[in-house]
Amino acid sequence: MATLLSSSSSSSLVSSTNLSPPSLPSLSLSSLSLSSLSPSSISLSHRSLSSSSRKHSLSSFTVKAVASEKKKVLIVNTNSGGHAVIGFYFAKELLDSGHHVTVLTVGDEGSDKMKKPPFTRFSEIVEGGGKTVWGDVGAIGSVLEGLTFDVVLDNNGKDLDTVRPVADWAKSTGVGQFLFISSAGIYKSTDEPPHVEGDTVKADAGHVAVEKYISEVFGNWASFRPQYMIGSGNNKDCEEWFFDRIVRGRPVPIPGSGMQLTNISHVKDLSSMLTKAVENPTAASGNIFNCVSDRAVTLDGMAKLCAKAAGLPVEIVHYDPKSIGSDAKKAFPFRNMHFYAEPRAAKDLLGWKSTTNLPEDLKERFEEYVKIGRDKKAIKFDIDDKILESLKVPAAV
Amino acid sequence: MAGGVAAVQHNFKSYPSVSILPSSQSTFCGTKFITSIQYKRKVCQPKGALTVMASSSKKILVMGGTRFIGIFLSRLLVEEGHQVTLFTRGKAPVTQPLPGEADEAYNAFKSKILHLKGDRKDYDFVRTSLAAEGFDVVYDINGREAEEVEPILDALPNLEQYIYCSSAGVYLKSDLLPHREVDAVDPKSRHKGKLETEALLESKGVNYTSIRPVYIYGPLNYNPVEEWFFHRLKAGRPIPIPNSGLQVTQLGHVKDLAQAFIKVLGNAKASKQVYNISGDRYVTFDGLARACAKAGGFPVPEIIHYNPKEFDFGKKKAFPFRDQHFFASVEKAKEELGIVPEYGLVEGLTDSYNLDFGRGTFRKEADFSTDDIILGKSLVLS
Numbered sequence: 062m063a064t065l066l067s068s069s070s071s072s073s074l075v076s077s078t079n080l081s082p083p084s085l086p087s088l089s090l091s092s093l094s095l096s097s098l099s100p101s102s103i104s105l106s107h108r109s110l111s112s113s114s115r116k117h118s119l120s121s122f123t124v125k126a127v128a129s130e131k132k133k134v135l136i137v138n139t140n141s142g143g144h145a146v147i148g149f150y151f152a153k154e155l156l157d158s159g160h161h162v163t164v165l166t167v168g169d170e171g172s173d174k175m176k177k178p179p180f181t182r183f184s185e186i187v188e189g190g191g192k193t194v195w196g197d198v199g200a201i202g203s204v205l206e207g208l209t210f211d212v213v214l215d216n217n218g219k220d221l222d223t224v225r226p227v228a229d230w231a232k233s234t235g236v237g238q239f240l241f242i243s244s245a246g247i248y249k250s251t252d253e254p255p256h257v258e259g260d261t262v263k264a265d266a267g268h269v270a271v272e273k274y275i276s277e278v279f280g281n282w283a284s285f286r287p288q289y290m291i292g293s294g295n296n297k298d299c300e301e302w303f304f305d306r307i308v309r310g311r312p313v314p315i316p317g318s319g320m321q322l323t324n325i326s327h328v329k330d331l332s333s334m335l336t337k338a339v340e341n342p343t344a345a346s347g348n349i350f351n352c353v354s355d356r357a358v359t360l361d362g363m364a365k366l367c368a369k370a371a372g373l374p375v376e377i378v379h380y381d382p383k384s385i386g387s388d389a390k391k392a393f394p395f396r397n398m399h400f401y402a403e404p405r406a407a408k409d410l411l412g413w414k415s416t417t418n419l420p421e422d423l424k425e426r427f428e429e430y431v432k433i434g435r436d437k438k439a440i441k442f443d444i445d446d447k448i449l450e451s452l453k454v455p456a457a458v
Numbered sequence: 459m460a461g462g463v464a465a466v467q468h469n470f471k472s473y474p475s476v477s478i479l480p481s482s483q484s485t486f487c488g489t490k491f492i493t494s495i496q497y498k499r500k501v502c503q504p505k506g507a508l509t510v511m512a513s514s515s516k517k518i519l520v521m522g523g524t525r526f527i528g529i530f531l532s533r534l535l536v537e538e539g540h541q542v543t544l545f546t547r548g549k550a551p552v553t554q555p556l557p558g559e560a561d562e563a564y565n566a567f568k569s570k571i572l573h574l575k576g577d578r579k580d581y582d583f584v585r586t587s588l589a590a591e592g593f594d595v596v597y598d599i600n601g602r603e604a605e606e607v608e609p610i611l612d613a614l615p616n617l618e619q620y621i622y623c624s625s626a627g628v629y630l631k632s633d634l635l636p637h638r639e640v641d642a643v644d645p646k647s648r649h650k651g652k653l654e655t656e657a658l659l660e661s662k663g664v665n666y667t668s669i670r671p672v673y674i675y676g677p678l679n680y681n682p683v684e685e686w687f688f689h690r691l692k693a694g695r696p697i698p699i700p701n702s703g704l705q706v707t708q709l710g711h712v713k714d715l716a717q718a719f720i721k722v723l724g725n726a727k728a729s730k731q732v733y734n735i736s737g738d739r740y741v742t743f744d745g746l747a748r749a750c751a752k753a754g755g756f757p758v759p760e761i762i763h764y765n766p767k768e769f770d771f772g773k774k775k776a777f778p779f780r781d782q783h784f785f786a787s788v789e790k791a792k793e794e795l796g797i798v799p800e801y802g803l804v805e806g807l808t809d810s811y812n813l814d815f816g817r818g819t820f821r822k823e824a825d826f827s828t829d830d831i832i833l834g835k836s837l838v839l840s
Contacts, residue, residue: 251745253742399704
């Protein structure tokens with residue numbers, strides 16, 4: 062069975078991990094114990110692995126002894142969009158587990174983009190013992206001059222042009238493990254959901270070229286394909302889109318039947334999966350992981366769950382997106398089709414478990430929504446009004 | 459076979475007690491079925507597990523077993539070397555050859571299977587006949603109500619395992635899918651008898667395992683699942699599908715289900731557990747129409763969507779599936795017992811087509827009356 066490596070070097074890390082934000086638990090290294098199930102990141106046990114025991118052991122669990130080594134991790138983070146929050150949670154989770162973290166955010170520290178979450182909370186990374194720097198990926202060598210890392214996560218590029226400089230630099234500086242945030246959007250649509258790792262992807266997708274490249278360049282690589290996320294610090298609206306309408310007593314216009322299934326995960330599910338990969342590099346190596354929770358929700362269902370979390374009624378209105386022409390894309394924040402992947406590889410290979418609980422998570426999200434005063438914010442609903450007009454539905458009292 | 463009256467028929471005199479029958483040919487002729495089940499099971503064994511599964515011959519009672527699931531299950535059980543008795547009223551033939559099955563294989567099976575003729579709702583008869591025989595294991599394939607189980611348990615106090623065919627229909631409708639074994643169940647569902655049976659088994663402290671299939675398909679299916687599509691495809695008719703056709707459902711091949719039932723036999727890990735068993739991918743209604751077409755070598759079908767609320771079909775069902783998302787995760791069985799379905803959807807439907815509908819056999823005659831109502835109205839509207 063695995064034995065805990067005595068890593069005297071790790072004791073020096075204890076002091077750097079004493080601060081954690083409310084949403085993540087803190088870990089003191091001295092309390093690490095290796096049970097047959099737990100990885101060294103078991104600080105998260107209160108929400109994941111403790112209850113249901115895995116009845117059989119996979120060889121990946123014996124790798125955990127090796128994985129309790131602390132890593133130097135570089136996160137190359139996008140400066141906007143839905144994926145920005147992934148790097149934020151991942152950084153904090155790694156710091157909690159005692160790893161060394163540097164976050165390189167693309168662009169300028171002074172840019173307007175940094176005035177939005179999660180960047181407004183980057184001090185939490187620093188307080189947790191991490192480093193935050195800014196720069197362009199084209200100049201990554203000079204931005205990170207003299208620094209070496211064990212692991213690099215590219216949470217920025219969507220195509221080879223943007224990722225190649227990072228990958229090449231990482232390779233040249235001896236990075237052992239290269240991780241990439243790809244997208245579940247690259248799966249070809251199917252009659253037989255869910256999207257499972259290994260299914261056909263769209264050959265011309267930028268992310269596909271990246272996955273191919275890193276698989277050729279690195280001995281140890283993994284790609285993570287996320288969908289939609291909720292969580293404090295999110296850069297892009299998700300549940301807020303529903304709350305905006307529900308709180309103002311406006312109908313929620315959903316394209317098509319509302320039966321479309323999608324996967325909306327709490328970002329903690331993504332950061333925990335990434336952390337598992339860092340701490341179990343052998344098990345993760347050479348694999349694609351759908352980086353999502355393990356439940357799907359319908360679009361109508363999401364509206365209903367948001368309303369329930371808010372303690373308010375909801376009126377859902379369906380419309381044909383073709384009837385509003387080019388506005389259709391901006392009208393609704395989710396794809397108008399089944400978009401449903403399952404995290405089977407992570408469960409099978411990493412022993413990862415999902416902790417997303419949408420009904421509960423949305424309650425927390427709604428509390429924050431109100432706390433920051435967004436329910437009182439003046440918002441324009443031009444496209445909604447267009448849709449309702451075409452359906453002859455009254456907008457609100 | 460001569461029909462006995464309320465007596466166990468012994469179709470042969472002596473029975474090898476332990477050895478597994480050496481039949482090496484494929485039992486379920488056609489495709490997947492090989493009796494190297496032993497090998498498969500070992501491969502699926504989690505590391506370090508020492509479970510010796512079903513290696514000793516057991517005296518097994520199957521409630522039902524002559525219509526669909528049981529036909530496949532009983533063959534596997536006989537092949538594993540167990541003494542198998544089917545309890546049925548005898549309405550369906552006790553044994554029937556599987557489509558394409560070699561005479562030799564069928565006769566071998568037929569010579570070993572036992573029949574206990576009776577009505578399971580005659581609780582006194584159930585009690586006395588079962589107590590007289592004594593069985594190690596009961597497979598309850600056709601039980602619907604909890605009260606049907608009591609006399610069986612009463613008659614068999616030393617029962618090793620009660621394996622029950624329940625249904626994923628017990629799950630409470632939810633916006634969050636797939637259904638998992640831990641999810642809320644619906645005490646008011648059409649399948650509440652199954653739920654009550656599970657509850658009874660739990661409360662009695664007996665070693666039970668409950669299997670919850672979703673939609674079952676495969677050769678000899680008496681529920682018009684794939685058959686419904688095949689009739690229309692053969693007739694070159696459009697396929698009328700209610701609402702968006704995006705509803706997601708799930709089909710599980712009967713042979714995979716039979717294998718799952720074998721896998722839980724004598725398996726300590728399965729004690730007092732419930733498992734969803736079905737295919738490991740789901741499918742939209744529209745997708746199922748296309749899959750059936752592929753399976754039967756038909757051209758891509760024309761699909762007509764309609765709003766069922768606009769029609770009155772009387773007592774007839776216009777579509778064989780519940781008009782909602784309905785699918786369950788089969789992960790628990792995979793993780794805990796190594797149960798992995800063999801058949802993909804198109805592959806499985808092809809098996810069903812080749813062994814059943816494609817040979818000209820089906821259970822229900824084609825009835826396109828509801829289709830014509832739908833199509834008639836569509837024509838009128840356009």
